[in-house]
Amino acid sequence: MAWTKKDLLGLEYLTEDEITLILDTAESFKEVSTREIKKVPALRGKTAVNLFYEPSTRTRVSFEVAAKRLSADVINIASETSSVRKGETLIDTGKNIQALKADIIIMRHNCSGAANMLARSLDISVVNAGDGWHEHPTQALLDIFTLREKLGKIKGLNVAIVGDIAHSRVARSNIWGLTKLGANVILCAPKMLLPVGIELTGAKTSSNIDEVLKQADAVNVLRMQFERDEGAAFPEQLDYFKKFGITEERLAKAKKDIVVMHPGPINRGIEMSSNVADGANSVILEQVTNGIAVRMAVLFLVAQAKDARK
Amino acid sequence: MSILIKGGRVIDPLNKIDAVLDILIQDHQISKIGKNIQAADAAIIDAGGKIVAPGIIDMHVHLREPGREDKETVLSGTAAASKGGVTTVLAMPNTLPAMDCEENIKLLRGIIAKNALINVLVCGAITKGRLGQELNDMAKLKRAGAIAISDDGSSVDSDEVMLDAFKSAKQYGLLTVCHCEDKKLSGKGVINLGFQSTRLGLRGISNESEYKRISRDIDLAARADTRVHIAHVSCRESVEIIAKAKKIGLKVTCETAPHYFALSEEDIVDYDTKMKTNPPLRSKEDVAAIKAGLKDGVIDAIASDHAPHTENEKDIEFDRAEFGKIGLESGLAISIMELISKKVLSWPELVEKISVNPAKILGINKGSLGAGDDADIIIVNAEKEFLLEKSKIISKSKNSPFIGRTVKGLVEYTIYRGKVVYKN
Secondary structure, three states, X not given: OOOOXXXXXXXXXXXXXXXXXXXXXXXXXXXXXXXXXXXXXXXXXXXXEEEEOOOOOHXXXXXXXXXXXXXXXXXXXXXXXXXXXHOOOHHHHHHHHXXXXXXXEEEEEOOOOHHHHHHHHOOOEEEEEEEOOOEOHHHXXXXXXXXXXXXXXXXXXXXXXXXXXXXXXXXXXXXHHHXXXXXXXXXXXXXXXXXXXXXXXXXXEEOOHHHHHHHOOEEEEOOOOOOOOOOOOOOOHHHHHHHHOEOHHHHHOOOOOOEEEOOOOOOEOOOEOHHHHOOOOEOHHHHHHHHHHXXXXXXXXXXXXXXHHO | OEEEEEEEEEEEHHHOEEEEEEEEEXXXXXXXXXXXXXXXXXXXXXXXXXXXXXXXXXXXXXXXOOOOOOOOOHHHHHHXXXXXXXXXXXXXXXXXXXXXXXXXHHXXXXXXXXXXXXXXXXXXXXXXXXXXXXXXXXXXXXXXXXXXXXXXXXXXOOHXXXXXXXXXXXXXXXXXXXXXXXXXXXXXXXXXXXXXXXHHOOOEEOHHHHHHHHHHHHHHHHHOOOOEEEOOOOOHHHHXXXXXXXXXOOOXXXXXXXXXXXXXXXXXXXXXXXXXXXXXXXXHHHXXXXXXXXXXXXXXXEOOOEOOOOHHHHOOOOOOOOOOEOOOOOHHHHHHHHHHOOOOOOHHHHXXXXXXXXXXXXXXXXXXXXXXXXXXXXXXXXXXXXXXXXXXXXXXXXXXXXXXXXXXXXXXXXXXXXXXXXXX
């Protein structure tokens, strides 16, 4: 099959085949990062713009590395230094970048749906690097890529996602991606952090981490953002760690080869103990490495689809 | 100047008329209604096969003037109204400045006298600056010409202030229109709380934030022994609460808007900000409850909640976009499609919701077609299909969620006080 979409906005909008195509493409790009000269000419002469309205280091750098390994030129725009501060609308900013003849905008934004809006207003490609609580598709793709690499398949796996599901774009993208590929997704969180109707995605819910871990082939542990100013009820930190924190004691009762993932940055001692983060089941740093390959695949595919339209 | 409307299906529920009749208009009144009227000097309108009904009375309209003339003016808003078959509107007081004192109301009434193409009634604000703190002087609002009060766009949080508002409204014969929303519950929500808010990652607004405040306002109105009108009812619990209050004889009336029976949260597919309203588009179950409430009479009226906004305020991130949509020009067609075509209401029942009942609630002598009545009349080609196009919108703002829909029910004539103010 061929990739035809100019944008990557979320995994909800993709088919099983499209997700698989990204993963397969990423697999072929992974090797590039192991070479002496880590560069291929696939996007030579293309310009990718990192447009970040939220502070981010790991995602922005990962995209930048990915684009550069494909030989694209990369421009970084952070909202603190851009005309956004002068009141320019998102669409105007996007149209200006398009007028510079850039090819791809990689955007992080604090409002859900911002990437969707930008994508339908522009002819150039938009890659969502996280929008509000909505989606963070490349994070989920790299999670799924890592899982597939570790366990050989996705279909039939029991994958637990633990933490603040309600406010997590990583959770939403993982839920769509994993369920489309045939995994059983179990969301584990205090009730107040499970959003209304989330079961309609096909995921199951639980508030008992020990029960969930017993069946899980993998556990994806979300970052708890206690600093969030939502006014809504939020669990107390220590209480959360006691009830939901991933510890060695808890893992001892789980499947021996359970894969432990985390999108980073980790709050050691809050959602996961240090021993687990650095332990044998952890694939956290491999996720970071795989992020490059997955993002190379995404940039390559959207650029190719756009060229094919011309 | 006289007009003879010949051979239309005249629907005048107040006088229990639904028959093919002629109507003769002389000056600004209906002079005669009956079969085969002859009038040698009258301009004749052939209404054969058309619906002839009292003009629509839309009791929830934001005309934005004074202050936001970039969104709408009295002139543009009443032109849009006339195209939609609307001959009377109640103008909401959340202008800049708000309609919270005699001076401001007089200013607006001056503009209306000069520019309005149809009847514009003024709703005063309940509190100073619509801030919910200090009650306005209702005697003065009344004297300046307000017929109702509301802090629409906001709800008065303080029970004490709201109770005083009801008491004062009673004393001066003003209708109290309540925007029912408990902000402590709705918070920063932007769409209905449910699977769609979860799927889109947007903050939700619960039904509870609406119906709890409706309960409170009904309770306070009862304590003041006066009537209350609930604006833009959107969810099933609200309909239930109002039904119960009516059953025990409380003086409660309410309205809903076309988007609450024509659209649901599932229509906010791709963060379309034209679908962002307050209250939000609700679930399918709520939509069914609104239709049932219209059918069984719990919901008295349909009003547009016409809320014009510029593209700059709408073509932005969903969280940041303004709440509201325009509706004056599409309300009748959408109501015909959703209520008559789907057999929720008969034509006479629809006319009651859009004209007869609003007239009663507002206490104005309109909404009927008897001899001697004001000649506020619409002639509608109920079977005529047409496309709702952005380029054809008369309102200054274009934020309609119905653009692109093919609908049925074209207003061919709008006559206000004997004068044709719109002709298609």
